[in-house]
Amino acid sequence: MDIKKILSIALIGGLTQHAFAQYTEDAFNFSRTETSTTARFSALGGQQTSMGGDLSSIYGNPAGLGMFSRSEFGFSIGLNSYKNNHTFLGNTGTDNVFNPTINNIGIVLHSPVSKYSGDTKKGLVAVSYGIGYQKNNYFKNELNLAGRTDNNGLSDFFADQANLDGAIDPTKLGSETIFGAYHGFLIDRSGNSYVPNTYTDSDQSINVMRKGGQSNIDLSFGLNFSNQVYIGAGLGIASVNYKSRETLLDNGDFLYDIDNPITPAPPAGQPQYPEFNPRRSYNANFYRNYDTEGAGVNFKLGAIIKPVDEFRIGFSFESPTYYDLTDNYYESLSYVSPYNERIYREENFPMTYNLRTPLKLNGGISYIIGNKGFLSADINYSDYSTAKFSSNLKGTDRNVNDGIQQSYKDVVNFGVGGEFKVSNEFAVRAGYRYLADPYNTKISNNDNAINRYSGGFGYKVGTYSIDAAVMVYDSKDGYNNYTLSTGDQPYADISKTTTRFSITFGARF
Template identity: 30%
Template sequence: MWRKISALTGILLFTISIAWSQGYVESALTFSQTTPGGSARIQAMGGSQIALGGDYSSAASNPAGLGMFNRSEVTLTPGFTSYNNQSHYFGVSQDQSKSKFVVPGFSLVLHIPSHGNSGFQGGAFAITMTRVNDFNAPFSYNGNPNTSKLQSFIDDANGYTTDQFDPNGSTNHNRYNSPTGLAYFNYLIGPAYLLDANYPDDEYFTDVKKLPHQSETVQNDGIINQWNFSYGGNYKDILFFGASIGVSSLRYKTTKTFSESFTDDEFVNGWDMNENLKITGTGVNATFGATVRPVDFMQIGISYTSPTFYQLSETSDATMNSSWKDFYYYSNKPNYNGQDGNKKLGNESSFTDQVISEYSLSAPHKFSAGLALISKYGLITGDIEMRNYSKAKYTSSYNSYIDFTDSNLGINDTYKSVVNYRGGLEGRYKIFRLRAGYGVQANPYRGSDYDNSIKTISAGVGIKLEKFHVDFAWVQSKGNSLYAPYFISDGSGPIVELQTKIVTGLVTLGVNF
């Protein structure tokens, strides 16, 4: 399949949920990393929420916090997000931005009081929707590298016979539906025996001799929304406990347009390739949590979220076009173009079939702990979150032809266990609230010295009335990443440096009843 990946790719690339290259190793991390979602109140405090309660955000993070509700509530959280990527490629910088309206949160919390005298004081049942990942960050780049992607096609083709590029040929590792197959049918690469009949049928060359000017645009779109069905209980206002079932809806779509142009090549003007990939699916997990209040001003929370088991469906296709300078391409096959085995190349094109596959992904579990110090003047809170991204694992469906052995080995060799942390504070004066927060999503790559952590700062205000509350949050995330358009056989290849900034403004409107 045309999304074939090596472990080396995963080692060199950094993915921050919105800038990723092709490959199952990278998508395992992309779909496993989640951001702390929830209400504008929680977002303004850096996403720190494990030890807090009385907010619908607890349903997805630590459902024990639902036990602190003493009345029912319905909320809606709309927002607006701006995405910006700045690329750096062989001395050329380029910016690309995108903005869109979002609805990252909704909740219905029903308080269920207790009528007994056993110490159990009731609890709350909640149905919530929380956005836990966002893939909407396009980027583009251009420059003059010291290699051509055609070399990567040659490297990929070597070892395959020409029969394996024929749609009606060998079914063993058929290369027809691949970018390399597109290059083959655009005559950008060809069998080396055309140069010398003594060469074997599984070695390739290109007639293009000059270095290109390259450009690529990557348009990403997608989200992971998680619906949680949760319950939290309260024992003597000292011990709070809860459990939640999460159902995640994943949608990811990307379109990549890559091109190479040659100003002084003898035979070719240039070529471009368009790749489309769509992944959709549903995942299920469970979360269990507890919060203890040993003294009135302190709360300590812990929670565990099981692996998220996704069932995914993938659809992909690609097209390629090339422009030649009336170049005569020679083949030793009889009647290749109806006469003498020559073909005059002008504008050529080829396309793959639409490739559909289904498979499963297990995203790793996480363990979280938090501390909150609370007074009538406000609070200070902090969380830590532990995840081992090397435990992500793919499984082929019964009707899938994909072998995930190499990808799973690549995941284990590429990623590591991390500790993410976040903290926030809230000041209170009568009905007014003032908040700020900070968070770090740690480097997930094993043996990497590159600073590819994601740092988030946030701030917000709120008004809390008897029957109504409104909260506003401003959240900014920044991170650096590396994107590799292709690799060649010695493991080298050009690298695009990306600086990403995502800014979100959101409002939570809540009504108590």
């Protein structure tokens, strides 16, 4: 099947409706990145806009590079733990997922200018250059769902898709898998519409496996003017690698009435339905595979002002990331028909498109408490409804962008954190961050805002340092393998507890 043919069948036809929803969701997922930080700033809650002097400045506010007084190298490793508690068709379950990561690795090269001029109080004092790799989004997850639906099983989905397709002649249905559902009698014709050809109850078992992530290679520099004003800029080369595997097993019975069959009588020579067993079972396997990858570019500008030694005020701007993405969607349907015919149909939909993520604005303020520590607060703004999808299919672009604007909204996130030096070598840290609900259309009846708590410590000996952090938060999510026009498809409510551990090793030179 040609993707252009399928995506132009109707405004919302069968697989078009599913493609629109998938691209809308991907636009949001690829936009909701968080700048990677060292374990030191992770323990503070991620606040780094106004502090500076940390490797996190490579990835966040590049003006903070101007606060370096020496060159430095460091890398951060981590472990992400996800606990998914879910309810599906009346059944509850839990899935645990662990994901070891390299969070970031970077180097800052400090170049003092004052050694040539001899003046450290006026004009350009120093320039610092940074290059680093950061992982700023993680997709790894797994769900295992099972339950019994009294209505709206897989045959209802395919009947719904066939009716949305609008082809009265089944041989002209715009999808191989929909035609496979008709050919094997999961669905049938009734007048001018398609209807399920199964009993309403069925057992469903779903496995979802996702992996991949997003990352940036950042090239940044920061300037130090008179040890009071710091200005920086950075260029980011972004990449996306997302893979998802979804398998639905739907086990039920074909609808067959001995006195008034919906399906035609078996052809001559084929096994007849035994009169003592009017219900004949099926076990349908509906498989979906999503692969998306690509690259993009973004840039950052930032400034930090130190009006007095105790206060720092920071601002940064992160441009949209302009992605060039390739998506390959594959699906297959397999089962045995009532006449013992092996049904197998598959589809492959390649798609190339561009995605522009929203811009991000950040502000922050820090208060330095002598040589005992500091307090820092950040505020961040982004409007997810401004993400832009574009391809060579204008109808698809219009529907996906309408879906983005209707589904998502602008958010204001904020956080606060602090560090206290127990001694010259040892410091403890704690932080809090609030991530506002980005959904216009709710995933569930719950508020999808996130309250994230963090803490950690750091130890320095000579020119070496080690920092550790942990972040813990709960979030709400949801999942449905397919959608129905009526909106009452089987749905899983998911409560996810995320725990992230990170350790940063650093060396100054």
